[in-house]
Amino acid sequence: MLLAFVVGVFYGGFVRKITARVQNRVGPPVYQNFLDILKLYSKKTAINHGWMQHLGPAFAITASVTSLMFIPILNGTGWCVWFENLNFKGDLIFLLYMMVFGSLGMALGAGQTGNPNSAIGVSRGLSQMVGYEIPWVLAIVALMLQTKTTSLTGLVDFQVSNGTWMMFESPFAFIAAVLAMLGMFHYAPFDVPFAPSELSSGPASEFGGKYLALMMSSGSIFSFVKLVLIVDVFLGGAANLIMLVVKTFTLYMIPVLYGIVSPRYRTEQSIRYFWGWPTFFGIVGVIYAVFVR
């Protein structure tokens, strides 16, 4: 968990640095997000809108940590006996539900604040989730059909024992998953729910101080979780930590670099995008898994 936190926060710092370099700026130091989170934790926080508002960020971080517990971070038993319990023999379908839980908790918490920006942000975020979950689930279903297992470790073992990566075994599902990933990370064309210039940061607009710190750390952990999950199911997992960092960072650059050069979609444009080509590739992936393989 500490690993996920540190790596996730450093990725956030790298993203800010890379964004700055793309925009021809110097940018903040890579440890800037640590300072931000530390400062936010040390702020006094006296906002009270009701008990659900206090629980919302807690739900979000609980969901992130729980889904972190349910994905195998390294292949095999890991390089150390203490890390053995990081390889829970997890089930992919359960994980799909677990990953949505954090967004729902945030939605409930933000809904109670009564801020109109939060309400609009939540409705936008949930509609966008309906958009990208469909190609994502189709891609995962294609994998399950192809390997005839719903276990995460089973998927990783399948790739290791056959010596291939699923991204070559079922390329259409991989394309669908990557396109869905663009939405999952909420970078630029799909940052519809947060939209600082329209919604003043959307669901988070009434959360300051320690709540914001909880949400930032939860977001860092959760982005690491999503990356490790995609690396596990499509890129054959990682044998050691260095490979893990290389693979996740390469994968992370897809939404980040696509996001830097893009403006923002409107909500219906974003949903139409996800129900277009990504869903098509997802369906093709399922057909490919059933009939060709």
Added chain:
Amino acid sequence: MINDKNSRKIADIIQDFSRKHSLFMLAYGTGCGAIEIPPTTTSRYDAERFGIRGMATPRQADVLLITGYLATKTLKRVIRAYEQMQDPKYVIGFGSCTINGGMYWDSYNTVKILSDYIPVDVYINGCMPRPEAVITGFIELQNLIKEGKANGAEQYKENLEWYRENQRKVIKNWKMPDYNW
């Protein structure tokens, strides 16, 4: 261990360090000074180097940046925004208008001296101050935080009666919610 005197001091130093290097600003763009904020934060002058970052809502922000003159009508909104911010919070008065009224010194509906109404930690002089001056003002604030002198929010709490009296003189129909800080 936390209550031990030396370790308390170390914790304060770490907190002040992170506070100093991560200033989320809420730019209250009332006057013409708001035009200087985009160049300060974008590619040319790049305030993000110093950890200065724009935030969209008062709940998330640390620094309230009053850019230029305040009309008596907007003072109410500034006070509400300021009181919604979470401690520790700082205010930067931006431009001559916040110091003594500037070119609006004889206007009937602008607030002349900002520090009568909300506590100001740093003033940036000029009409308009250039982005270099704005960044210098932020670095001045960082130095004050490092020395532990940026305590405008505590002064506001101590002298609340005095500030409220001044505010009520300007805002005739006082219908303000009470925020819990």
